[in-house]
Amino acid sequence: MNNLLILPILIPMAMGALLILFQRQPRVQRVLSSLTVLALLALSVYLLLFVYQNGIVSLEFGDWPAPFGIVFVADLFSAFMVILSSLIGAICLFFGFFTLSKEREKFYYYPFYLFLMTGVNGAFLTGDLFNLFVFFEVMLIASYILIVFGGTKYQLRESFKYVVINVFGSILFLVAMAYIYGITGTVNMAHLAVRNAELGQSGALQVSAIILLIVFSMKGALFPLYFWLPKSYYGPPSAIAALFGALLTKVGIYAIIRMFTLVFNQDIAFTHTLILIMAGLTMFFGVLGAVSQFDFKRILSYHIISQVGYMVMGLGLFTKTAIAGAVYYIAHHIIVKAALFLFAGVTQRITGTTDLKKMGGLLGTHPLLGWMFFVSAISLAGIPPLSGFFSKFPLILDSLTSGHYIIGAVALIVGLLTLFSMLKIFIYVFWGEQKHSEVQANIKVGSLLLPIVPLVLLTIVLGFAAEPMFTFSLQVADQLLTPSTYIDAVLGE
């Protein structure tokens, strides 16, 4: 039954390879890829139910026992992340059907899309550090290709920088792994946790912990290392930008949370305080960037940065409530951010621009679009009945009860500035006088909105079902904070 674990990786990989053969038949590619993502979604829900009932599941490849062979592990957190990635993968794919040009579809868009899903799911499910590196690379290579897809002048220039920065990050990852393997003699995460506890995380092990933090915060766009994100996410079309904005940084955040709850948990006073400081600065500078911009997609890109800060803040506080808040926040953010990027795509389809100053009065001609955007925007900013409020609430509450007043204050101010910049978009794009022509006003966007509807409904449902969702997040946090269950599941017997 444990073989279930390999399927979220195997299915997109095999289908992606198969789709290369159908390069000239976009219709076949569409049908096969939509079947794949739907199968993935069903499978990931089943996987979470399975993990929920049977505890942490691990799969040892070729029956080699755990510290020696390759393992895949699914605990509640990783199974939950796989559900989120499959959900966003499905929705962005369907959105892409309506928005991508025919030429792009013929240039291996679907195969690389599925390879990206392979990398993301693999990074969530793997149980050792080296496979994490490999799946990061699978994901990144697919992302390099998707981000340069279309090859405009802007994209070529910015994606070269994106590629160089990420390759440099991967090289640092290898360096950190060299130190870790040299000191502990293992790359299996559970075994690493045991060795780290024996050595007390001192000396060079601490150094490699910080190098890993740098690597993952480069991928996850944390404070000093987020400069690449807004420019590179601005280039590609909205279907791809939404997938990236929702998923790619979250893989880095997942890796930070995994490593710093499971393995590097001996010197909390140093590492987690550092993470907390980084989280505060990330939130603050990210939202300042968002406030200063006047472009739909750029504002959203800067908001990714500021909200990544909230998730890491939950880790930095390192209490059960805070980590549960961070898990809840990841779910909320992935759903809402994908929706907002897709809205940017819809408005771009109507008006032909993403510059806020050239748009206006869309509420008059496309009321449904306007109100759906409004719901997602205030959800992002954290207005009570929606999911944004219930995910920020435990984080801020916990920062105040545990005496971290500064980070609590920063989080509150950032929430306010987020509301301000989201309302700026709403006012500029949807209010005011109509700046688009009558022809543009008659463009029907019903089919474009269809894939976004589930996301908007989900943010409302997550808000009204906060109680069961938060109970689930607490279970996830409980599992993350007792690494012994993970270690027993991998190394046990």
Next chain:
Amino acid sequence: MEILMSIIAGVLFMTGTYLLLSKSLLRVVMALVLLSHGSHLLLLTMPGLTRGAAPLLNLGENTFTDPLPQAMILTAIVISFGITAFLLVLAYRTYKVHKTDDLEELRGSADE
């Protein structure tokens, strides 16, 4: 032997860093190649270069070579080859489209 390998890795890192700070597209690609070779060498050297028999079940040998770093750098080398090829194509396309390989001229302005 470890000392020599560490020095070589250090030299590779040094040269790579120097090239990474230059302005030409091609030199930046070369920098990443050298840096990844440096990190592969570091990964091979860090656990210690034990020489001995192949790690198979021929009991009777006393020292065994550690196969894991070799397996890991093999994977890492393949990945870095793939990325290098992609980077070269990307650098070439960027050069063709922008008619320059000077990174200073490839800077983005605030309002495009």
